[in-house]
Amino acid sequence: xxxxxxxxxxxxxxxxxxxxxxxxxxxxxxxxxxxxxxxxxxxxxxxxxxxxxxxxxxxxxxxxxxxxxxxxxxxxxxxxxxxxxxxxxxxxxxxxxxxxxxxxxxxxxxxxxxxxxxxxxxxxxxxxxxxxxxxxxxxxxxxxxxxxxxxxxxxxxxxxxxxxxxxxxxxxxxxxxxxxxxxxxxxxxxxxxxxxxxxxxxxxxxxxxxxxxxxxxxxxxxxxxxxxxxxxxxxxxxxxxxxxxxxxxxxxxxxxxxxxxxxxxxxxxxxxxxxxxxxxxxxxxxxxxxxxxxxxxxxxxxxxxxxxxxxxxxxxxxxxxxxxxxxxxxxxxxxxxxxxxxxxxxxxxxxxxxxxxxxxxxxxxxxxxxxxxxx
Amino acid sequence: xxxxxxxxxxxxxxxxxxxxxxxxxxxxxxxxxxxxxxxxxxxxxxxxxxxxxxxxxxxxxxxxxxxxxxxxxxxxxxxxxxxxxxxxxxxxxxxxxxxxxxxxxxxxxxxxxxxxxxxxxxxxxxxxxxxxxxxxxxxxxxxxxxxxxxxxxxxxxxxxxxxxxxxxxxxxxxxxxxxxxxxxxxxxxxxxxxxxxxxxxxxxxxxxxxxxxxxxxxxxxxxxxxxxxxxxxxxxxxxxxxxxxxxxxxxxxxxxxxxxxxxxxxxxxxxxxxxxxxxxxxxxxxxxxxxxxxxxxxxxxxxxxxxxxxxxxxxxxxxxxxxxxxxxxxxxxxxxxxxxxxxxxxxxxxxxxxxxxxxxxxxxxxxxxxxxxxx
Numbered sequence: 001x002x003x004x005x006x007x008x009x010x011x012x013x014x015x016x017x018x019x020x021x022x023x024x025x026x027x028x029x030x031x032x033x034x035x036x037x038x039x040x041x042x043x044x045x046x047x048x049x050x051x052x053x054x055x056x057x058x059x060x061x062x063x064x065x066x067x068x069x070x071x072x073x074x075x076x077x078x079x080x081x082x083x084x085x086x087x088x089x090x091x092x093x094x095x096x097x098x099x100x101x102x103x104x105x106x107x108x109x110x111x112x113x114x115x116x117x118x119x120x121x122x123x124x125x126x127x128x129x130x131x132x133x134x135x136x137x138x139x140x141x142x143x144x145x146x147x148x149x150x151x152x153x154x155x156x157x158x159x160x161x162x163x164x165x166x167x168x169x170x171x172x173x174x175x176x177x178x179x180x181x182x183x184x185x186x187x188x189x190x191x192x193x194x195x196x197x198x199x200x201x202x203x204x205x206x207x208x209x210x211x212x213x214x215x216x217x218x219x220x221x222x223x224x225x226x227x228x229x230x231x232x233x234x235x236x237x238x239x240x241x242x243x244x245x246x247x248x249x250x251x252x253x254x255x256x257x258x259x260x261x262x263x264x265x266x267x268x269x270x271x272x273x274x275x276x277x278x279x280x281x282x283x284x285x286x287x288x289x290x291x292x293x294x295x296x297x298x299x300x301x302x303x304x305x306x307x308x309x310x311x312x313x314x315x316x317x318x319x320x321x322x323x324x325x326x327x328x329x330x331x332x333x334x335x336x337x338x339x340x341x342x343x344x345x346x347x348x349x350x351x352x353x354x355x356x357x358x359x360x361x362x363x364x365x366x367x368x369x370x371x372x373x374x375x
Numbered sequence: 376x377x378x379x380x381x382x383x384x385x386x387x388x389x390x391x392x393x394x395x396x397x398x399x400x401x402x403x404x405x406x407x408x409x410x411x412x413x414x415x416x417x418x419x420x421x422x423x424x425x426x427x428x429x430x431x432x433x434x435x436x437x438x439x440x441x442x443x444x445x446x447x448x449x450x451x452x453x454x455x456x457x458x459x460x461x462x463x464x465x466x467x468x469x470x471x472x473x474x475x476x477x478x479x480x481x482x483x484x485x486x487x488x489x490x491x492x493x494x495x496x497x498x499x500x501x502x503x504x505x506x507x508x509x510x511x512x513x514x515x516x517x518x519x520x521x522x523x524x525x526x527x528x529x530x531x532x533x534x535x536x537x538x539x540x541x542x543x544x545x546x547x548x549x550x551x552x553x554x555x556x557x558x559x560x561x562x563x564x565x566x567x568x569x570x571x572x573x574x575x576x577x578x579x580x581x582x583x584x585x586x587x588x589x590x591x592x593x594x595x596x597x598x599x600x601x602x603x604x605x606x607x608x609x610x611x612x613x614x615x616x617x618x619x620x621x622x623x624x625x626x627x628x629x630x631x632x633x634x635x636x637x638x639x640x641x642x643x644x645x646x647x648x649x650x651x652x653x654x655x656x657x658x659x660x661x662x663x664x665x666x667x668x669x670x671x672x673x674x675x676x677x678x679x680x681x682x683x684x685x686x687x688x689x690x691x692x693x694x695x696x697x698x699x700x701x702x703x704x705x706x707x708x709x710x711x712x713x714x715x716x717x718x719x720x721x722x723x724x725x726x727x728x729x730x731x732x733x734x735x736x737x738x739x740x741x742x743x744x745x746x747x748x749x750x
Contacts, residue, residue, distance in 0.1 A: 005452075005747035018475060018750050052689060074690040077380075094690065095652045097662075097709045100393060119653055122708055150693055151653040151660050183688065277470045278494055278526040285526050287472075290721040291749050296670050296687070312671070313558065314427060314720045315449040315469065315749070318525055333497055334472045345689045346665040350724070352746045371727045371746070372380035374666050374690070375393050 020288030050245025057085030177221030395663030425620025432460030552596030
């Protein structure tokens, strides 16, 4: 164990990592990168890996080395963190509306190829002003709501209004195309449902693209698609770029999806390592809770045959035998237990470091961006 | 707005704080401290404020100034962080079993009055070894499971076994008494249910105390009780110390409890400030999500009359009118919206700083302990 606030040091045995700690299985991570980027390359679709999933520059650099054209993220703070690590092609796949944030965004755009989404004419004007003030140029994607009902405009008329506002702000703003991510399709369990959702999303995106081009606006890019649906965007003939993030890490929620034909199965690459801190006849208690693993998409699952999670509180996870009548051997006090998280993104965000392991050895300890990257 | 990674600077207007940000209403916080510590002082029960609720040394120091005898926390990393801020009476109200953590704990015990809980003889031996190695002395509380079914021993026989192991490890270990916290009683909604649970917990604690004293072991302290039940521990005649934490901050889950007679109502002191980043006919989107507010105890609630949360995803909270037929005025793009969190502890943990406001002005920006305090 390291003497700093890092939970481990290179060369440590996995079973000696201080807990709770976020563990990355490098073999699984690398296999996921090879599978996804190979799949996309064979189909001629560009991959922009979503850095919100991990907020870890070291992982983003490896995704780019594996074939990603760049990364996307949701926040100016994330973009600043990734840029500081040397990543020079970043899409903020989200709206940014506040003046101080827009000023930071414009400053960053002087150093890297940067794009951001808009869904309101006021935001276009504020972005243009920030870029003018900073002598910066930014690419803009109009976010289209293709079914999620969150951000983005729904009507082609609104798309054209935004395109005109962007054109009016040339040369500091330049229309790159459409952001068309369908978030709520990602966890539809049946592949057929996901396929149908993305077919509908693709039709909407194509209509908007055609309207833009009929209006004299080039729409070079249609980007979207996550770990649950990227095969359908890639095959759509409409999307030019996909934005998967969780594929590199995986979680129980994505693993509960029904498998898609021809899409390689991704391996569980992250886990939360905890120690057994209290043992009882009926249960055992692990030394991490809500501050170490996110439960918004359900409880984590212990990699301990015959055991399941009974409850998660701030600093404890209680596990119990699945079958109380069968005598599952209780884990020893102080022994380690790995848990698969329900949802990878907010779980990564609970840790300062990711401990990258090759088999049972720590190979590296990589920082995760500070919590202030949320701004 | 500050140019550092802090979301604000003293003197800023609340409406200019960068978002998402964790806001502390100082008037409400101070009123909660006055109410709780006045209540306890009038009843002659000592308060050990639970620092796990906020992990913020600046708040802990104010709790001590308001009358807390010291603080408790769950992790060695938290204890180190609070000690570094000058807090010199700390109870780790939890088990610590791993050798590197025990070594850190023993080192810390040379500098501050430190206590820790045990529920297994092996842990007593490992703790004693660490203290011997560090030439340190630590107070020990035997954790009694008074109904939660998590950590702690259940039988008086086990209590006596642990007391003998602690006595055998004198002088490096010294028995202080019993940790008897009933976590699952905190959110029983009816005051009568909470009263009955704590009556049962008090009987168990008194039995264990009597057995210890009959066995020649002084049991000076019986500590436990949280924000939902402290009135019952305080009135029990058994507990000598209460451990509330959330009282200072509050959340929706505690506010859903039925009120106790004679217990002052605590005010909502923390909120998560977000900005409206996207507006639509049917909904609006705020610029914070699962990485800014915890949803383990339910969705947050916007302080925006006629609006409610529809959904929370990684970086977005979607709000909608409660009554779609009534025309609730939509919030303006870029305007601020404060949300009350469902659960204060893991929400605090999602932020690097707490922005302390007096009315609509920022008075201070205080750091929250690093995520590595979980170890």
